[in-house]
Amino acid sequence: MPDPSGATSTLTSAPPPPPAGDKAPTTRVPRRKRPFGRRLVSGVSSLWLLVAIAILWQVVATLSPTLYFPPLSKIFVQFGQDWFTGDPSSLFLSQHFFDAALPSLRRLAQGWGLALVVGIPVGILLGRSAVAAAMYFPFIRFWLAEPKSAIIPVAVQIFGIADSMNVFLIFVGTVGLIIVNTADGVAGVDRMTLQTARSLRISPFTLYRRVLVPAAMPGILTGVRVSIGVALILMVISELYATTAGVGYEILLNQQSFKFLQMWSAFLLIGVISVLLNVVLELIEKRVLRWQRREGLSGQ
């Protein structure tokens, strides 16, 4: 099962563009850019269901208090207290944030960063060489199909309960996705583009730098985007399973000591981190692909 990407991006919720033909003789009214005021109204009005659910939660939790589901308002207050009581100099982030969330983020950056550094070159290599691809794809397929959570005991076996265990797990969990998507992107580069490039007799380095990598960029970025979701999942499970610090550990600790408000506040923090990461990646992707398109035009 290659893609345990339960938490990949797609934060924008706009419907896909109407697939109308050039003259669009369909009954759909042509879509036009609406004035900002109207777009604001429709943006706010698309929140009503979320608000309704939040209110329902609040009301139910207040009327029939259960231990596990505290009212939302209290969770938000707790969230602020837990993470945002620091000075302006530290972006208002509290000491608790640095103690609990920073280790998680560091491991995420190390494991996922390593996966990018290793995965992209390997992917380019496999995308360029059909022989290398035929040799190693069977194993990579198997690896993608391995449920990554099953690797956790192995990671603990190898590294013990240490940061390197989490980093390793995130690395092996994401590197396959990056390799496959990169290879796909590279192998999909138009043959004509390559021939054109060759006919210009540019150096191999320039070929990679100016032609192959930009042309493969959509595939590479797909790998990046899909893998961040997996990286987050693995970051959390590995911390829940065995660790001594991190957001996952925070959740477990609060659960075991019956501090449910703090537990929910940690859920919320993970959610915020995941949304932020996805937004950033989406922005980067838009940026990079726009550059790539321009590059493609000027290169012709």
Add this chain to the structure above:
Amino acid sequence: MTAASTTTRPRQQVPPGSSRAVTAAQLSRTQRILLGILGTGSLIALWQLGASTGVIPPSALPGPAVVAAALPGVLTSGEFLGALGDTLLTWLIALALGSAAGILIGLVTSAIPFLRRPSMVVVNVARAVPATALLPIAILMFGLATEMKVAIAFWAILWPIIINTSYGVLGTEPLRLDAARSMRWPWWRRQVYVTLPSALPSILTGVRVATGTALVVVIAAELLGARSGVGTFLRLYQQALRPDIVYAAVIVVGLLGALLYTVLVRLERRAVGWRASA
């Protein structure tokens, strides 16, 4: 179908690894199989080399021969097979429930215009927290039995399936809907005969992605406390310091995952065969 593959389009969950371009190279089938054996063999040889030179300590990763020797024992052990059966059953229940609920919710919310965007907002908020983070709350609510595993896997796959269903629905060719309207089909018939088949490829992709997610989450739940299943088995033998058995089991699970995936891809191709040349 439309070729709406612009980069700015909000994306579906597209499973990677559909590396057509790579394997469709000029190699024959036999060549590819031989190269595959060669490549996998070279990795195993590397593993063996690491083990026999002592670069990889046997406590961390025993050599391939040791793990291979543990394989028959694992495959015939009632304990492992029972655990595997337990995991697969849980997985299947969660997948069936999650797909049914996700497809239904996806169809309804995208068929009703005023629910479309609001429900997408809810979906995106709900799935921001990785399902595995919610394990502690699931354990509090459902205990350590199968219900807990099903519940958490259900939660994990519900959102991607809703999203894929609704992209499929919104991608329905408007001209086909017009054609159906001109034939005076009532609303329900347009949904069943036009919208649903149009959305099917996207729905099936969502379900395929969900099968992977569900397995990951079920095993994670087992590792973290559930009373039975492959995860429990792995945890037990890791703590009992039997890495050979742990590795053998991990390999079996991976192969099984690959098998399930291949079967699903085949089924999917059959179900949406019309799409290949459309």
Add this chain to the structure above:
Amino acid sequence: MDLHVEGVKKVYGDGPTARLALDETSFTVESGQFISIVGPSGCGKSTLLMMMAGLLKPTAGGIRLGSTPISGPPPGVAVVFQDYGRSLFPWMTVGKNLSMAAAADKLPKAEVARRVDEALTAVDLAGTQALYPWQMSGGMQQRVAIARALVVEPTVMLMDEPLAAVDAQTRADLEDLVLALRDRYDMTVAMVTHDIDEAVYVADRVIVLAAHPGRLIADIPVDLGRRDQLTTKAEPEFVKRRAEVFTLVRRPAATSSAGSDAELDGRPSELKA
């Protein structure tokens, strides 16, 4: 039944972004008549046809079929869309595509089967029921799309540039096919096209629209008798009407870009011949 278009007007959107697609337009298509609707891009010809089909609501005015006002897709009216690839259902076989067209009429099974057979025979595709549309060539698919419209045995057939997506030879064949079908099924036909030769060749009457805003500028009768691809286009009546329509359609275009000429001219292949 006569088809009355009465003061029909269509505006897309509202407020400052509203766009007038078609200004007040009136004409009547008599029972059994074959009309073609031509005009440059953006003249609202497809919009007009979709309103006649009951798929779009006019902003003002109305359309009547006989004495019944059209408020939704009416019974007895069939539509053939421009893009067969996008209007046929690729997940259904040809037979299913056709039989489903009669689903709303609740006919006995045997009757549906008979009509499907007849429609396929009429478009020269007998025995293709088990195929899927994507297993066929473009011209064949468009014939399937036409056959699908015939299954309801329509009194009115509306065609939106039905031949725009096929090659020149297939197109000539299909023009004759449509004419033959009109006689065989005794239908009133309205066909939108951007091809002036085609508009004059098939129709008893050519309705000419102008763009920005879309409006009716001429209603030209064509008196040609039996059509024949070889001789008709050399007849003085054809040449005269063609020139007439050509001038009308080109006039607004001449002041704007020259780029649209290619679209408005006759088929290049025909001109060469």
